[in-house]
Amino acid sequence: MTFKNQIILIILILGLPIVSNAQVITFKKYYSTDRRDYGHSIKQTEDNGFIIGGCLDNLITLIKTDSLGNVEWKNSIDTCTIYSNIKVYIPTTDEFLILAEDIQLIKTDRLGNVIWNYTLIDSVNDEGLGIYELIIDKNGKYVMVGTSRSDYYDHNMGVLKVNINGEIEWYKEYGQDTILVGAGIAIDNNNNYVLLGNTLRVLESGTGFQPGDVYFLKVDSFGNQLSQSYLANERRTSAIDIINNGSDNFSILYRSYPDPPEPNSYYHISEITPSGIEGKIFTFNNTLRYPRTISETSDGGFIVGGFVTKLNQFGTIEWETNTVSWEVIQTNDDGYAIIGNRCVQDCDGNWEIYGGPEPDYDVFFLKLDEYGFLYQEINNLKIQPNPFTKTGMITFPNLNNEVHNIRIYDTYGRLARNYEDINDGKQPIYKGELRVGMYILELSNDEQRQYLKFIIN
Structure with missing residues (x-):
């Protein structure tokens, strides 16, 4: 994980919003x-x-x-x-x-x-x-x-x-x-x-x-x-x-x-x-x-x-x-x-x-921005329900069918789940082996990354 991603995860874990410097x-x-x-x-x-x-x-x-x-x-x-x-x-x-x-x-x-x-x-x-x-x-x-x-x-x-x-x-x-x-x-x-x-x-x-x-x-x-x-x-x-x-x-x-x-x-x-x-x-x-x-x-x-x-x-x-x-x-x-x-x-x-x-x-x-982020439609990334117990659905706008990747990190910054080549704007997520607790979802394509906190209970 890059230094930038580590900083972003720390910010998310502390409960601070991911927003661009004004x-x-x-x-x-x-x-x-x-x-x-x-x-x-x-x-x-x-x-x-x-x-x-x-x-x-x-x-x-x-x-x-x-x-x-x-x-x-x-x-x-x-x-x-x-x-x-x-x-x-x-x-x-x-x-x-x-x-x-x-x-x-x-x-x-x-x-x-x-x-x-x-x-x-x-x-x-x-x-x-x-x-x-x-x-x-x-x-x-x-x-x-x-x-x-x-x-x-x-x-x-x-x-x-x-x-x-x-x-x-x-x-x-x-x-x-x-x-x-x-x-x-x-x-x-x-x-x-x-x-x-x-x-x-x-x-x-x-x-x-x-x-x-x-x-x-x-x-x-x-x-x-x-x-x-x-x-x-x-x-x-x-x-x-x-x-x-x-x-x-x-x-x-x-x-x-x-x-x-x-x-x-x-x-x-x-x-x-x-x-x-x-x-x-x-x-x-x-x-x-x-x-x-x-x-x-x-x-x-x-x-x-x-x-x-x-x-x-x-x-x-x-x-x-x-x-x-x-x-x-x-x-x-x-x-x-x-x-x-x-x-x-x-x-x-x-x-x-x-x-x-x-x-x-x-x-x-x-x-x-100074961290290499493009802040665009960042509030449209969702996971529902949040928290969830067994299954959640990740959704995001993708009108041009661009290829995205999704990574799930735990609160220690360790990669817990990885989904690749998603182009239809949605991805189900199952609890499976994931433990109860808070996680960080990273959505990325060739030009930007977006982050979201979610909880499995």
Whole structure:
């Protein structure tokens, strides 16, 4: 049982209601057109609303919502594909910045009207350059990291700096003596840029690559190299993301592959000093599922995107969801905003190989509280009669026939009964071997959990 569930059980046993903090708003919203829609990025705006970036109906799209996820405006800007990754940033309170495929950089005003739209790949004359991440430095400049590919075996880390008008100040490549790809970028307290990359090793067959070492490079604001180091070089590793944790140290998220291979890989969060020395490491044996991003939370812990996972400052998992995200951020009320996609039709995933109808996706926006809960229809979970002696009936609203699981815990937090794959909104419960006393019922699906106390007499 997770730490979060233990806390909830204690609250229930003490007789306190399970209600959301009045300051934390939770909701679930969907945005869609008639075609495939993908939500990739989300940021909170100054008015406590949100700006969402994605590819909707094959168009780069910004969606501005209020604090409840209701659409205030939507603006489609340029074309995109299902393989695009549309990231949105807020350089000032009056502007939005969009990073799209082929290092396309777009600036809009606060209503999503385009100020300028540049395809920077033409300016650096590097048709093989792909940009993965962007930061806004202390002088308001835009610095991007990615990978330059001049041929199949020639990969260098590429870094591009652009001013507020979209004009390139400099472009540099690093790692010419190895095969190096860019993965992330952060900034230190002196406005130096800290680059996260990964070396690649050519397979013995001569075709294809496997991960090598995590690479950590610091450059000044002109791109001059200050220091470099390789991390975890005793095993194959893949760098995922890097953040400044506020003390001029950095936290990086990476994956390692045991050698010889094992069924499971390992994920690590490692603290890096300003000089590139690896400090404390938290290791997870395949428990972080498909992580994409990492950010520090207000309590000193971490929130990891992918299958969203909340960790405390000691690397212990506090709670996790089955929701797959493109990005997750902590909000001003200490809740969490999650953006991603859900498949709504033709979801078998084989259309590119076998033909047939293409899958249809919607953008979802999930707002959770600080404990990872979505408070929605929580009062409609019932067990009747309560108390009961031999048989009770659990009922809950389920208009969309979503699959739910039910777990029954005793007052010590021990699992006493488990019912899975319930989609008709009801489940009988029989006393059987259960002893007389109080129990906690947990109803869960992919996006939320609800709790209820009941008594067997």
